[in-house]
Amino acid sequence: MNPDSPRNPQTVAAGSSFLSVESIWRDIRFAVRSLLKAPGFTVVAILLMAVGIGANTAVFSVINTVLLKPLPYPDPQSLVHLMNTGDQGSFPGANVPKYNIWRQQTGIFQQVAAYVIRLHLVEAGKPSSFNSHQPREPQ
Helix, strand or coil, X not given: CCCCCCCCCCCCCCCCCCCCHHHHHHHHHHHXXXXXXXXXXXXXXXXXXXXXXXHHHHHHXXXXXXXXXXXXXXXXXXXXXXXXXXXXXXXXXXXHHHHHHXXXXXXXXXXCCCCCCEEEEEECXXXXXXXXXXXXXXX
16 A cells, blocks of 8 residues: 555544544454453443433333324324313313213214323322312312
């Protein structure tokens, strides 16, 4: 190889984007030797990387399922969320009689469905369970 050639590793300037296979292998061997000299650091580094990769995978799985995947319905863009409106403003959800009215007397929707969110709290050692839309008296 010509000593003045830009591909000669001895003439490559620092910061150049050109890397030879030989220099990569030299860096890998140096990294392995350094990690073998400090086994405690190596174990901690590997464990931290494993926890980081696991956390990243878990967060991506949740985001993918909740935000990125389409809903498992034939026509998800046609779903609506019905709200109650009244003197006190609007709020999500309805009681059973209101739901039955929506279900029986509507000609606009193909189907009407309902769901309930149950909350479970423990206060002062006493468990309590209630629906999310039910007001709760402080104890």
